[in-house]
Amino acid sequence: MTSERVLVLGGGLAGVACALQLADEGVPVTLVDRNDYHQFQPLLYQVASSQLPAEDIARPHRTIFKETEGVEVVTERVAAADLAGRMLTLADGRRLEGSHLVMAAGSRPNFFHVPGAAEHTFPLYSVADAERLRLHLQGLLQGALDGTAAPEPGALDVVVVGGGPTGVETTGALSELMRALHATGRLAEPGRITLVDRGDALLGPFSDKAHGYAHDRLTKVGADIRLGVGVAAVHADRVDLDDGTSLPTRTVVWGGGESGAAVAEGAGPTLGRGGRIDVLPDLSIPDHPGTYAVGDVANIPGGPDGAVLPQLGSVAQQSGAWAARNVVHDLRGEPTEPFVYKDKGIMAMIGRNAAVAEVGKHRHEMEGPLAFAAWLGVHAMLLSGVHSKTDAFLTWAWDYFDRDHAAVVEATTSPERLAWADHGDDIPHISLDRTAARDAGNPATP
Ligand SMILES: Cc1cc2nc3c(=O)[nH]c(=O)nc-3n(C[C@H](O)[C@H](O)[C@H](O)COP(=O)(O)OP(=O)(O)OC[C@H]3O[C@@H](n4cnc5c(N)ncnc54)[C@H](O)[C@@H]3O)c2cc1C
Incomplete structure (x- = not known):
C-alpha cells in the first residue's frame, strides 16, 4: 500500500x-x-x-x-x-x-526515593527480575532444605512492598510455597511473608468486598498484612517502616509503583x-x-x-x-x-482457588473459581496475540488453580512446563x- x-x-x-x-x-x-x-x-x-x-x-x-x-x-x-x-x-x-x-x-x-530501595529490593517488572528473585529464593531455601544453612532470624522471611495486584499475587504465591515446603517436613521453620502498604486496603481499585476477601485469603495462608504503614528505608538485612519498627529480611520484593x-x-x-x-x-x-x-x-x-x-x-x-x-x-x-x-474489567489471582474479578460495565463482582475463569478468559485473550496455542495455557492454569502440589525449588530440577509445543530453536535469550x-x-x- x-x-x-x-x-x-x-x-x-x-x-x-x-x-x-x-x-x-x-x-x-x-x-x-x-x-x-x-x-x-x-x-x-x-x-x-x-x-x-x-x-x-x-x-x-x-x-x-x-x-x-x-x-x-x-x-x-x-x-x-x-x-x-x-x-x-x-x-x-x-x-x-x-x-x-x-x-x-x-x-x-518507581522507588519513590525510598533510601536503599533501588539497591536492595527485587522489583518484579521483567522476566529477568522474576528469574533473579527465583534464584535468590532458591539459594536461601536450598540451604534450609538440605540443612546446610544455620537458621538466622528472618533469613527466609520476605517483605512484599505494595498491596496492588502484583504485591497480592506475589504474597499469595510465596506464602503457599512456604507452606507447601513446610508440609513436606523438610523445612522446619517456613519463611514469613509480610505485605506492607501505606493504604488502608489491599487491591485498592476493587470493591470493599474484594478488599476483605483478599485480606482473609492471604491471612489464611499465613501472610502478615500491614496496612497504613510505609517503608522508610531498605537495608541489606532489614526493612525500616515509618511506624518506627523494623523487619529483618534479606528479600524485599518491590511492587510499590x-x-x-x-x-x-x-x-x-x-x-x-x-x-x-x-x-x-x-x-x-x-x-x-x-x-x-x-x-x-x-x-x-x-x-x-x-x-x-x-x-x-x-x-x-x-x-x-x-x-x-x-x-x-x-x-x-x-x-x-x-x-x-x-473494558474487560479488573481481576487478580490471590492463590490457588482464590481470585477476585469485577467484570462488565456495572463491575459485576466475582470470587473464587468464577473469578478465576474470568481471569483466565481475559489473559488467554492477551496471550493469543503472541501464542497460537492458548489451550496449553488453559490446561496449565486450571491445573495450577485446582491442585495442591508443591512447587519445585531444587536447583537440579525445574518446574512443570507449559505445553506450548514451540520449536526447539524458539528459545529466548534471557540475560x-x-x-x-x-x-x-x-x-x-x-
Ligand atoms: C508484575 C506485573 C503483573 C501484571 N499483571 C497483570 C494482569 O494480571 N493483568 C493485566 O491486564 N495486566 C497486568 N499487568 C500490566 C500489564 O502487564 C501491562 O499493562 C502491559 O504488559 C503493558 O504492555 P506494554 O506493551 O505497554 O509494555 P511492556 O510489556 O512493558 O513492553 C515494553 C517493551 O519495551 C521494551 N523497551 C523499553 N525500553 C526500551 C529501550 N530503551 N530500548 C529497547 N526496548 C525497550 C521492553 O523491553 C519491553 O519489551 C502486570 C504488570 C506487572 C509488572
Missing part, C-alpha cells in the same frame, strides 16, 4: 499488537526491543515462586512474527528517541528513521503524571506529527471521571492495535479516530546481567 515504514519502540503487548495490525494492513514495520523476546508480565510472580520456568512466559519476537510478512525485528536497546525527527538512536550507534513512530516502551519500577519507561525522558514532550507521555484521544502525541504512544508508557484518556486508563494488558493490546489503524488513516489522508477501550538491566533504564536492579 505504501513505501512508508513505521518504527515501533517496544515489543510488549502494545508493540506486538501494533506491529501485527500494521502488517495486516500491508504497512512495513520495524519493531525495536532491547530483548529478543516478548514477556508476559501477568505471570511473572509464577516464575518468581518457581511455578513456571522463565522461558514459558518469554516468547522470541522472531517466533511471533515468523509467519508475518513486513515486520523487521531489531534487537537492540534504544539509547534515545527523537519524536520531532521520528528517529531512534540505538545503543550500537545505528539510527532508524520512520514515517511514523509508535512509542510502546512500557514502564519501569511504576513510572513510564526511561526512554520517554528526553524524547521531546514534557512528560505527564507518572513520567508517562500524555496522548490525545486518538493516541497521537500532541505537537509531534506522525507519532503515537500506547500501553504503559502513555497516559491514555478515557477512564472514569476524566482519569486516564489504568496500566493493564488489555489497554496495552487494544491501544497498540488502535494506533496502528490510525497510522493507516494518516497514510491514506483520512481523519484519525479516538480510541475506544473495551540476568545487572549492568545490562541498569543500562536499559532500570537503575534499581539489585
Whole structure:
C-alpha cells in the first residue's frame, strides 16, 4: 500500500499488537526491543515462586512474527528517541528513521526515593527480575532444605512492598510455597511473608468486598498484612517502616509503583503524571506529527471521571492495535479516530482457588473459581496475540488453580512446563546481567 515504514519502540503487548495490525494492513514495520523476546508480565510472580520456568512466559519476537510478512525485528536497546525527527538512536550507534513512530516502551519500577530501595529490593517488572528473585529464593531455601544453612532470624522471611495486584499475587504465591515446603517436613521453620502498604486496603481499585476477601485469603495462608504503614528505608538485612519498627529480611520484593519507561525522558514532550507521555484521544502525541504512544508508557484518556486508563494488558493490546489503524488513516489522508477501550474489567489471582474479578460495565463482582475463569478468559485473550496455542495455557492454569502440589525449588530440577509445543530453536535469550538491566533504564536492579 505504501513505501512508508513505521518504527515501533517496544515489543510488549502494545508493540506486538501494533506491529501485527500494521502488517495486516500491508504497512512495513520495524519493531525495536532491547530483548529478543516478548514477556508476559501477568505471570511473572509464577516464575518468581518457581511455578513456571522463565522461558514459558518469554516468547522470541522472531517466533511471533515468523509467519508475518513486513515486520523487521531489531534487537537492540534504544539509547534515545527523537519524536520531532521520528528517529531512534540505538545503543550500537545505528539510527532508524520512520514515517511514523509508535512509542510502546512500557514502564519501569518507581522507588519513590525510598533510601536503599533501588539497591536492595527485587522489583518484579521483567522476566529477568522474576528469574533473579527465583534464584535468590532458591539459594536461601536450598540451604534450609538440605540443612546446610544455620537458621538466622528472618533469613527466609520476605517483605512484599505494595498491596496492588502484583504485591497480592506475589504474597499469595510465596506464602503457599512456604507452606507447601513446610508440609513436606523438610523445612522446619517456613519463611514469613509480610505485605506492607501505606493504604488502608489491599487491591485498592476493587470493591470493599474484594478488599476483605483478599485480606482473609492471604491471612489464611499465613501472610502478615500491614496496612497504613510505609517503608522508610531498605537495608541489606532489614526493612525500616515509618511506624518506627523494623523487619529483618534479606528479600524485599518491590511492587510499590511504576513510572513510564526511561526512554520517554528526553524524547521531546514534557512528560505527564507518572513520567508517562500524555496522548490525545486518538493516541497521537500532541505537537509531534506522525507519532503515537500506547500501553504503559502513555497516559491514555478515557477512564472514569476524566482519569486516564489504568496500566493493564488489555489497554496495552487494544491501544497498540488502535494506533496502528490510525497510522493507516494518516497514510491514506483520512481523519484519525479516538480510541475506544473495551473494558474487560479488573481481576487478580490471590492463590490457588482464590481470585477476585469485577467484570462488565456495572463491575459485576466475582470470587473464587468464577473469578478465576474470568481471569483466565481475559489473559488467554492477551496471550493469543503472541501464542497460537492458548489451550496449553488453559490446561496449565486450571491445573495450577485446582491442585495442591508443591512447587519445585531444587536447583537440579525445574518446574512443570507449559505445553506450548514451540520449536526447539524458539528459545529466548534471557540475560540476568545487572549492568545490562541498569543500562536499559532500570537503575534499581539489585
Ligand atoms: C508484575 C506485573 C503483573 C501484571 N499483571 C497483570 C494482569 O494480571 N493483568 C493485566 O491486564 N495486566 C497486568 N499487568 C500490566 C500489564 O502487564 C501491562 O499493562 C502491559 O504488559 C503493558 O504492555 P506494554 O506493551 O505497554 O509494555 P511492556 O510489556 O512493558 O513492553 C515494553 C517493551 O519495551 C521494551 N523497551 C523499553 N525500553 C526500551 C529501550 N530503551 N530500548 C529497547 N526496548 C525497550 C521492553 O523491553 C519491553 O519489551 C502486570 C504488570 C506487572 C509488572
